[in-house]
Amino acid sequence: MTLLRLPTIALRHVRRQPRAAVYVRETAHTTVTGPQKVAGAVVLLAITIGLLVDALVTLRTLVALGLAFGAAYLAFRTLLVVVAGRYRFPARVTVPDEELPRYTTLHPMYGEANMIPVVVEAMERVDYPRDRLQCLLVLEERDRATVEAARSYPLPDYFEIVEVPTALPYGKPKACDYALERATGEFVVIYDAEDHPEPKQLRKAVETFRAAELRDDPLGCLQARLVFVNQSPLTGPLGEVIRDSDGYDVRPSTWCSRFLGNEYTVHFELVLAGLSHLGLPVPLGGTSNHFPMSVLEDAAFDPELMPEVGGHRLTTAAWDPWNVTEDAELGGAIAANGWTTALLDSWTDEEAVLTPRAALNQRSRWLKGFTQSSLVLLRHPWHNAQAMGPLRFGGFLMQVGGTVASLFLAPLTWALTIAYVLTRSQHIRDLFPGPLLYAAVLMFVGGNLLLVSISIAAALRRREFGSIRYLMTLFIPWGFLLSAASWTATLELVFPDWRPMWNKTAHGVRYASRRRRWWLAVTRWLRDRDERAQEPRPQPGQPALAPVSALAAAPGAVPAEDDWRVAARERAEAARRAARERRTADSRQRNQAVALRRVAAREAYRVRREAARTTPSLRGPTDFGAGVERGLASVSG
Amino acid sequence: MDVGALLALALLASVAAYLWFRDLGTILGYKDALSHLLIGRRVVVGQHPGFGQLGGIWLPLPHLLISTLAWNGDLYTSGLAGSVFSMLAYVATVLGLYGAVRVATRDRLAGWVAAAVYGLNPNALYLQSTPMGETLMYAGIVTAVLMMLLWYRTGLHRYLMLAAVCCMLLVLVRYEAWVFSLALLLVVVHVCFVKGHPFFSGDFSGQAYVLVFTGYAALGVLLWLIWDLVIFGDPLAWLTGQYTSIDQTRDLELSQVADLRVSLQTYAFAIRDTIGLPLALCGAAGMVAMAWRERLSPVFTTFLATAAAGAFITYGLYSGAQPMRVTEIDGDLYNLRMAVVMLLPIALFTGYAVSLVPRTGRVLSSALRIAGAAVLVVLAGAGLASASASDGRSVITSLEASQAYAAYQQERRVGDFVEDHTTGRVLIESFANEWVVFPNQERVIYEGSDQTWKIALKDPADPRADIDVIVMRTTEGNTDAVEKNLNHRPVLTTHFRRVLKTDDFEVWQRKDGAP
Incomplete structure (x- = not known):
């Protein structure tokens, strides 16, 4: 157990060391810079010369380097999983309701008009004073359907719509920066x-x-655990899958969603916990990462690097608009600026994609973003290593770039193995002299066994027993899918016009299995045929069907089975509208007062942090009330 | 505290036993012990070192372990390169038995008795002093049992995974462990039924547990099949190839083959000779009592699973796959060590029997318990006492080994001759000539040398084979490949001259100046 503590002790020691350089954040606007192209060309040239001079030695060297990388990646991942068991969530203090600060939630959406009620419903369940909650629906101006849906929807008061003007580059990070x-x-x-x-x-x-403030801990971000709820279908007490009246699963689930759910478990409960425990930079997940506004401002890009949106440059750009995993990159930037990231003892339910194609798209985007982040870091490797600390730099690079590289190389090992088994080629055998062969076999068998074992352990830990049979039988196709995503991501980076930059993940998808869809289609066709046969032919000038609203309004009318939902929604909307109207102008005034107080609190926080930074003697238990007073004074001043 | 004391005692007993049997000179008595050392060393030292030397009949894990130490000549020739792992496994088995009975019965004294039944058995102490694979298997079985019990008691998944990983490794140690793993799989199913884990509905927990356990245990077997496929081109080479047990026992006249009664009798006699009748009866009584009191609970079936290896060996005797000879039936001794595996269920059930004595806390009850335990310990150690008194001859496995050792005197002399009087590569078939190969292992071209072996059998003077010495067994009716291919052929007499002839061997050396 003492051995297990060694990395932790070493990293904590490193964390205390003063940083040798200041981290300068750069965007992924240019994928590969000139010097990087030169470096790449030099490496390729060296390999070519090596192949011409002594092909066998060169190829063996490449094999050895690949195996060394694979071993390092596996060891790193195993270390993270092992030390994850020692991770403890950071301590909390009780904060009374009246001292809860203003909180902003960003909800970037694109092409998701159907999800507006879901967002509202989710935030309605959040236990936080509404007068201190600001929910920003971040919508693209060009996405008229979603904008119109949001405008027409009876949003609660604490919701605001932010229309992001149309400007390149498109995507979530720029929208969030704007919001x-x-x-x-x-x-x-x-x-x-x-x-x-x-x-x-x-x-x-x-x-x-x-x-953390009381401890004077530079906590810059909290990442809540993300959970794919549709890792397994919703089942009844007898284990039967619960479906809606149309025959679709209430909680759609496929083998893909099971693998994705399992990966989230491994990532958020083991890998990130391990990273956080070791004090290494945490590549943040796409959502549910909580930041103090001051940290985002601290880590923000130079506005000169930002695009013009709506006639001005983005001034508080925390997320890289050109990076498709902007959150992971931000995790690195937060660490480079001296802040830490911890895991929050909370979770957010999400929805996994259901089909291999959608998973491929999503994964290729993530891996593309990881590659972008790695390339940005490697523009000035020496300087960035000094700024982040060598171990943090290496750890972050291994986590983002290493993931891509390992998936990129995996098909080569599989192809070589299969080719050798089929052909028994002496050429392949020559590539693997004794020690390399043993290392390769060990990596191939032991590495895959280790990764599958981690997945199984994670599934058992989460009691996702139904996923075990998929994890044990389909891990090879899943591995191929991930590798394909890695190759796709690389191709997309090399040929930027090949595909739109942002492979948007569709949410709110209904699902039934292929067999069930076929059965549904048959039964629907039979039902429609019967209904058509029973319906009287409409007279000329008479509408074929009465509108739903008319059905609902008619006294004593019983809505058809498919219409009761519409009627219920209309009733709910009417109730919400009425409630909204009941709120008077003085509530608006109260909101304005609260907003003013929030600005003061924010300013107070900034003043206090600045004072704490410059005057060490001021550090100690925080007096928030005094801070607010000082903030109010500074605002009024 | 118990574990610390037990660890210290087990280590002490292990080292003392090793020194004792080393002085008796029986550590390398079993020919199989020699084979294990040879294979382990071939991986790291020899004409064609590498993992390709693994495979065939013997399962590879013991050899992999031995190879980590067998590069050292002293550790190899003394047998310590293999004995070290057996000794560590012995200590693990003692601790595991204590833990398993303690978990099952929550009784410290019962745990101590179970540990003593195994730990003080002279035959177990002999086996742990040798480089044989048996003790490794015992340790694996007991660890898997302990993990299974912990999983059943606590419900923590990590114990199930550890039990499964144990089985994955176990199936790469000895074939009996395959049957044990299968039995433990049935225990997993049993636990799922008892705890109400559904297999095809609800949360599918039963299915998941069975799949996880099966997946790992089967992976070991699968890897072994793939390995044999890669090395020999036949995944079933271990079953149908040359040198298998079935192949070897085919020509032996074994009384128990196809006779279930004699097979059972043979194994029963072997148990009596290696473990002792009183302890065997105690174990049987404990088993009956446990079956009755525990109503066939998973704890009972887990204990019972350890007897699967014994059942498999008995079937092996019946089917002719495993040879065993006892004096009561056959007049001599052979492979009696295969009965020692029954020490595990006997130790577990005896421990359980001790736990049945009421723990009232009163003086009489405590005295009764301690007295009972003492009797069992004396029974367990009785053989040990007599062993030390009669110069080790009552340790029947050691006796068998010493008899085998004496039988191979000629082979050892030939081996020493080759070592002392010749240089260069030696062509010899390793099978049946292990004692000749043993001191010359790094020089040997043998049946595992692939192409060089084939070339040498055609023409030992071929520069690609570069053979300097040829050793062939000339016993009438032998199957020695070197003798069959080279004896009386011009290619032998032209380039080689005979330098030694014994009743069973001829040694040929390349003539000076020969190409």
């Missing part, structure tokens, strides 16, 4: 459209941040 300028919270969090955060999540985040 951040309108955020008034002391803390900020991002949620995807399908997210259902645990109701207490915002409170827990505040309590954790406040405890």
Whole structure:
């Protein structure tokens, strides 16, 4: 056990060391810079010369390097999983309701008009004072359907719509940067459209941040655990899958969603916990990462590097608009700026994609982003290593770039193995002299066994027993899918016009298995045929069907089975509209007062942090009330 | 505290036993012990070192372990390169038995008795002093049992995974462990039924547990089949190839083959000779009592699973796959060590029997318990006492080994001759000539040398084979490949001259100046 503590002790020692350089954040606007192209060309040239001079030695050297990398990656991942068991969530302090700060939640959406009610419903369940909650629906101006749906939907008061002007580059990071300028919270969090955060999540985040302030811990981000709820279908007491009246699964699940759910378990409960425990940079997940606004401002890009949106450059750009895993890159930037990232003892329910094609798209985007982040870091490797600390730099690079590289190389090992088994080629045998062969076999068998074992252990830990049979039988196709995503991501980077930059993941998809879909189609066709046969032919000038609203309004009318949902929704909307109208102008005034107080609190926080930084003697238990007073004074001044 | 004390005692007993049997000179008595050392060393030292030397009949894990130490000549020739792992496995088995009975009965004294039944058995102490694979298997079985019990008691998944990983490794140690793993799989199913884990509905937990266990255990077997496929081109080479047990016992006249009664009798006599009748009866009584009191609970079936290896060996005797000879039936001794595996269920059930004595906390009860335990310990150690008194001859496995050792005197002399009087590569068939090969292992071209072996059998003077010495067994009716291919052929007499002839061997050396 002492041995297990060694990496932790070493890393903590490193963390205390003063940083030798200041981290300069760069965007992924240019994928590969000139010097990087030169370096790449030199490497390729060296390999070519090596192949011409002595092909066998060169290829063996490449094999050895590949195996060394594979071993290092496996060892690193295993270390993370092992030390994850020692991770403890950061302490929290109780924060009374009246001292809860203003909180901004960002909900970037594109082409998801159907998800507006889901977002509202999810935030309605959040336990946080509404007068201190600002939910920004971040919509693209060009996505008229979603904008119109949001405008027509009876949004609660604390919701605001932010229309992001049409400007390149498109995507979530730029939209979030734009929305951040309108955020008034002391803390900020991002949620995807399908997210259902645990109701207490915002409170827990505040309590954790406040405890960190009391400890003078530079906590820069809290990452809540993401859980794919559709890892397994919703079942009844007898184990039967629950379906809606149309025959679709209430909680759609496929083998893909099971693998994705399992990967999330491994990632958020083991890998990130291990990274956080070791004090290494945490590549943040796409949503549910909570930041103090000041940290985002601290880590923000130079506005000169940012695109013009709506006639001005983005001023508080925390996310790289050109990076498709902007959150992972931000995790590195936060660490490079001296802040830490911890895991929040809370979760957010998400929805996994269901089909291999959608998974391929999503994964290729993630891996593309990982590659972008790695390439940005490698523009000035020496300087960045000094700024982040060598171990942190290496750890982050291994986590983002190593993942891509390992998946990229995996098909080569499989291809070589299969080719050798089929052909018994002496050429392949020559590539693997004794020690290399043993290392390769060990890596091939032991490495895959280790990764599958981690997945199985994670599934058992989460009691996802139904996923075990998929994990044990389909891990090879899944591995191929991930490798294909890695190759796709690389091709997309090399040929940028090949595909749109942002492979949007569709949410709110209904699903039935192929067999069930076929059965549904047959039964629907039979039902329609029977209904058509029974219906009287409409008279000329008479509409074929009465509108739903008319059915609902007719006294004593019983809506058809398919229409009761519409009627219920209309009733709910009417109720919400009425409630909204009941709120008077003085509530608006109260909101304005609260907003003013929020600005003051934010300013106070900034003043206090600045004072704490410059005057070590001021550090100690935080007096928030005094801070607010000072903030108010500075605002009024 | 118990574990610490037990660890210290087990280590002490292990080292003392090793020194004792080393002085008796029986550590390398079993020919199989020699084979294990040879294979382990071939991986790291020899004319064609590498993992390709693994495979065939013997399962590879013991050899992999031995290879980590067998590069050292002293550790190899003394047998310590293999004995070290057996000794560590012995200690693990003692601790595992204590833990398993303690978990099952929550009784410290019962745990101590179970540990003593195994730990003080002279035949177990002999086997742990040798480089044989048996003790490794015992340790694996007991560890898997302990993990299974912990999983059943606590419900923590990691114990199931550890039990499964144990089985994955176990199936690469000895074939009896395959049957044990299968039996443990049935225990997993049993636990799922008892705990109400559904297999095809609900949360599918039963299915998951069975799949996880099966997946790991089967993976070991699968890897072994793939390995044999790669090395020999036949995944079933271990079953149908040359030198298998079935192949070897085919020509032996074994009384128990196809006679279930004699097979059972043979194994029963072997148990009596290696474990002792009183302890065997105690174990049987404990088993009956446990079956009755525990109502066939998973704890009972887990204990019972350890007897699967014994059942498999008995079937092996019946089917002719395993040879065993006992004096009561055959007049001599052969492979009696295969009965020692029954020490595990006997130790577990005896421990359980001790736990049945009421623990009232009163003086009489405590005295009764301690007295009973003492009697069992004396029974367990009785053989040990007599062993030390009669110069080790009552340790029947050691006796068998010493008899075998004496039988190979000629082979050892030939081996020493080759070592002392010749240089260069030696062509010899390793099978049946292990004692000749043993001191010359790094020089030997043998049946595992692939192409060089084939070339040498055609023409030992071929520069690609570069053979300097040829050793062939000339016993009438032998199957020695070197003798069959080279004896009386011009290619032998032209380039080689005979330098030694014994009743069973001829040694030929290349003539000076021959190409």
